[in-house]
Amino acid sequence: xxxxxxxxxxxxxxxxxxxxxxxxxxxxxxxxxxxxxxxxxxxxxxxxxxxxxxxxxxxxxxxxxxxxxxxxxxxxxxxxxxxxxxxxxxxxxxxxxxxxxxxxxxxxxxxxxxxxxxxxxxxxxxxxxxxxxxxxxxxxxxxxxxxxxxxxxxxxxxxxxxxxxxxxxxxxxxxxxxxxxxxxxxxxxxxxxxxxxxxxxxxxxxxxxxxxxxxxxxxxxxxxxxxxxxxxxxxxxxxxxxxxxxxxxxxxxxxxxxxxxxxxxxxxxxxxxxxxxxxxxxxxxxxxxxxxxxxxxxxxxxxxxxxxxxxxxxxxxxxxxxxxxxxxxxxxxxxxxxxxxxxxxxxxxxxxxxxxxxxxxxxxxxxxxxxxxxxxxxxxxxxxxxxxxxxxxxxxxxxxxxxx
Amino acid sequence: xxxxxxxxxxxxxxxxxxxxxxxxxxxxxxxxxxxxxxxxxxxxxxxxxxxxxxxxxxxxxxxxxxxxxxxxxxxxxxxxxxxxxxxxxxxxxxxxxxxxxxxxxxxxxxxxxxxxxxxxxxxxxxxxxxxxxxxxxxxxxxxxxxxxxxxxxxxxxxxxxxxxxxxxxxxxxxxxxxxxxxxxxxxxxxxxxxxxxxxxxxxxxxxxxxxxxxxxxxxxxxxxxxxxxxxxxxxxxxxxxxxxxxxxxxxxxx
Numbered sequence: 128x129x130x131x132x133x134x135x136x137x138x139x140x141x142x143x144x145x146x147x148x149x150x151x152x153x154x155x156x157x158x159x160x161x162x163x164x165x166x167x168x169x170x171x172x173x174x175x176x177x178x179x180x181x182x183x184x185x186x187x188x189x190x191x192x193x194x195x196x197x198x199x200x201x202x203x204x205x206x207x208x209x210x211x212x213x214x215x216x217x218x219x220x221x222x223x224x225x226x227x228x229x230x231x232x233x234x235x236x237x238x239x240x241x242x243x244x245x246x247x248x249x250x251x252x253x254x255x256x257x258x259x260x261x262x263x264x265x266x267x268x269x270x271x272x273x274x275x276x277x278x279x280x281x282x283x284x285x286x287x288x289x290x291x292x293x294x295x296x297x298x299x300x301x302x303x304x305x306x307x308x309x310x311x312x313x314x315x316x317x318x319x320x321x322x323x324x325x326x327x328x329x330x331x332x333x334x335x336x337x338x339x340x341x342x343x344x345x346x347x348x349x350x351x352x353x354x355x356x357x358x359x360x361x362x363x364x365x366x367x368x369x370x371x372x373x374x375x376x377x378x379x380x381x382x383x384x385x386x387x388x389x390x391x392x393x394x395x396x397x398x399x400x401x402x403x404x405x406x407x408x409x410x411x412x413x414x415x416x417x418x419x420x421x422x423x424x425x426x427x428x429x430x431x432x433x434x435x436x437x438x439x440x441x442x443x444x445x446x447x448x449x450x451x452x453x454x455x456x457x458x459x460x461x462x463x464x465x466x467x468x469x470x471x472x473x474x475x476x477x478x479x480x481x482x483x484x485x486x487x488x489x490x491x492x493x494x495x496x497x498x499x500x501x502x503x504x505x506x507x508x509x510x511x512x513x514x515x516x517x518x519x520x521x522x523x524x525x526x527x528x529x530x531x
Numbered sequence: 532x533x534x535x536x537x538x539x540x541x542x543x544x545x546x547x548x549x550x551x552x553x554x555x556x557x558x559x560x561x562x563x564x565x566x567x568x569x570x571x572x573x574x575x576x577x578x579x580x581x582x583x584x585x586x587x588x589x590x591x592x593x594x595x596x597x598x599x600x601x602x603x604x605x606x607x608x609x610x611x612x613x614x615x616x617x618x619x620x621x622x623x624x625x626x627x628x629x630x631x632x633x634x635x636x637x638x639x640x641x642x643x644x645x646x647x648x649x650x651x652x653x654x655x656x657x658x659x660x661x662x663x664x665x666x667x668x669x670x671x672x673x674x675x676x677x678x679x680x681x682x683x684x685x686x687x688x689x690x691x692x693x694x695x696x697x698x699x700x701x702x703x704x705x706x707x708x709x710x711x712x713x714x715x716x717x718x719x720x721x722x723x724x725x726x727x728x729x730x731x732x733x734x735x736x737x738x739x740x741x742x743x744x745x746x747x748x749x750x751x752x753x754x755x756x757x758x759x760x761x762x763x764x765x766x767x768x769x770x771x772x773x774x775x776x777x778x779x780x781x782x783x784x785x
Contacts, residue, residue: 138752139552273685337735364764
C-alpha cells in the first residue's frame with residue numbers, strides 16, 4: 128500500500144521577503160519561485176502489512192524572483208511567454224523554477240480562473256507537472272486598522288482539481304534547554320570506563336573541553352563573518368538603489384514639468400496666432416477714406432455683431448496712403464458714410480483679400496446679388512448701393528461682418 | 532494621552548517578521564526605535580532584537596543593559612537621520628497563539644506606559660495553520676493599555692513602504708544569529724558549572740548539536756536571503772541605470 132505526503136518548506140526569511148515586496152507595492156505583485164524537490168520513500172512493516180510504503184515529497188522554496196509589473200510573463204488570456212520567463216530568470220536556470228506566486232490584498236484565499244489558466248500553461252511551458260502556486264492574501268481584520276492578517280497557501284493541480292499542500296515555515300523549533308538535562312544513565316562497568324578513558328584524548332583537549340566545541344565555535348564565527356560581509360555588500364547596493372530611485376523620481380518630475388511648460392508655450396503660441404494681427408494698411412486706408420467714421424474704423428464687434436466705436440484704433444501707424452496705395456485714393460468715395468452697414472437676415476457677405484483696383488472688374492448692383500463673388504470696394508458702387516434692400520433701417524441691428 | 536496611530540517602516544517590519552518567524556517554540560521580543568510627531572503618530576524606523584533573560588511564558592522583562600544598548604542604538608539612528616530618535620515601543624511574538632495581547636502583555640504595556648505615555652506594543656502571531664484548508668496565517672496587531680483599567684485599546688497601524696532596506700535595519704537583522712549563539716553559549720556555561728565531570732561530554736555534544744541547528748535553521752537561510760537580495764539589487768541597478776539614462780536623454784532633447 129502506498130501513501131503519499133507532500134509538504135512545502137519555506138524559511139521565515141523568504142516568507143518575510145515576500146511580505147516586504149508586497150508592502151512596498153500599491154498593487155498586486157507576482158513572480159517566480161525557485162527551489163528543489165526531494166522525495167523520500169519509507170517502508171513500514173507492520174503485523175498486518177509487509178509493504179506499507181510511504182512517499183514523502185518535500186518541496187523547498189529557496190528564493191523568489193519578483194516581476195516588475197503584472198502580466199509580465201503572461202497575457203490577459205493566460206498565455207505564457209517563454210521568452211519573457213527567460214528574461215525574468217536572467218542567470219537562474221529554468222529547471223530550478225518550481226512554481227510561481229501572487230499576492231493580492233483583500234481577496235479570497237482561492238485561485239481565480241485566470242490564475243488556473245496561467246498555471247496550466249506554465250506547467251506545459253516549463254514541462255513541470257508538479258508546479259506549485261503560492262497565494263498570499265493580506266487583509267485587515269479590524270475596522271480600526273489595528274490588526275492585520277496574511278494568509279498563505281500553496282496549490283497544485285491534479286487534472287482539473289486543485290488541492291492545497293501544507294506549508295511548513297522552517298525555524299529553530301525544537302532547541303530546548305531541557306536537552307542539556309537529558310543525560311544518559313552513567314555506566315559503572317570498570318572495563319567500559321577504561322576503554323572510554325583510553326580514547327578520551329582524541330575527543331577532549333587537556334582542559335576537558337570537547338574538540339568539536341572549539342571547531343563548531345570557529346565555524347560559527349566564520350559564518351558570522353560571512354554574514355557581516357554579505358550585510359555590508361547588501362547595504363551598499365541598497366544605498367545605490369535608493370539613490371537611483373531618487374534620481375529617477377527627480378528626472379521624471381523635471382521631464383513632466385518641462386512637458387507641461389512646452390504644452391503651455393504651444394498653447395500660448397496657438398492663441399497668439401489666433402489673435403488677428405492688426406492690418407495697419409487697412410486701418411490707415413479706412414481712416415483716410417472715412418475720416419471720423421468710427422463705426423467704420425473699428426474692428427471690434429460685440430456678441431450681437433454691432434461695431435464698437437470706442438475700440439477703433441487711434442494709433443497713427445505712420446503710413447502715407449497717398450504714396451503707398453495711390454490707386455485707392457484715385458477711386459475715393461464722394462462722401463464718407465457712417466453707421467450704414469450691411470445687415471443680416473439671409474444675405475451673406477463674403478470678403479476677399481484686397482486687390483489692385485485694375486484687376487477688379489466693375490460690377491453692377493444686380494450681379495452682386497446673384498454671384499458668389501466677394502465684394503470689392505473699388506468701382507463706383509457706394510456702400511449704400513451694396514446694402515441689400517431688406518434692411519430695416521436700424522443701423523446697429525446687424526449680426527454679420529461689416530463691409531469693407 | 533493615547534497614540535493616534537503607528538507608522539511602521541516596511542524594512543523595520545521585515546526585521547520584526549524575520550525575528551518572529553525564527554522560532555516556533557518560544558516568544559521572541561525586541562524594541563522599536565523612532566519618533567512621535569505632533570499628531571501623536573508614532574513613526575517606527577528601526578527595531579532592536581533583544582535576548583530574553585527570562586524565557587518563562589508569563590515573564591517579559593527587559594534588562595537595564597538592554598535598555599541602555601537600545602538607547603545607544605537610538606542615538607546612532609538619530610545621528611544618521613538627523614532627527615531625534617528614541618525607544619517608542621516594544622514587540623513580541625505569539626507563536627501558535629492568538630494575536631490578541633494576554634493579561635500579562637497588557638500589564639507589561641501599562642508598566643511601560645507609566646514611563647512613557649506614547650509607548651506602544653506590537654504583537655506578531657505566527658505558525659498558525661488552519662488544519663482543514665491547510666492555510667497558514669501570520670497576524671500583527673498594535674495596542675496600548677488604558678492605565679487605570681489595565682485593558683487594551685487598539686491602535687491603528689500602517690506599514691509604510693520603504694523600498695530600500697535601511698542600514699540600521701540590515702544590521703539589526705544580522706544580529707539575530709549572533710544573539711542566538713550568545714544565548715546558547717550562556718546556557719552552556721551556566722549548566723557546565725553544575726554538571727558532573729563525566730557528563731561534560733554529553734552537554735558539549737548538546738551544545739554542538741544546538742549550534743549546528745542554529746546555523747542550518749537561521750544563519751544559513753539568512754545568508755542565502757542576503758545573497759539573493761544582493762543579486763536582485765544588482766539586476767535592479769542595471770535596469771534603473773538604463774531608465775535614468777533614458778530620462779536624461781529625453782530631458783536633453785526637450
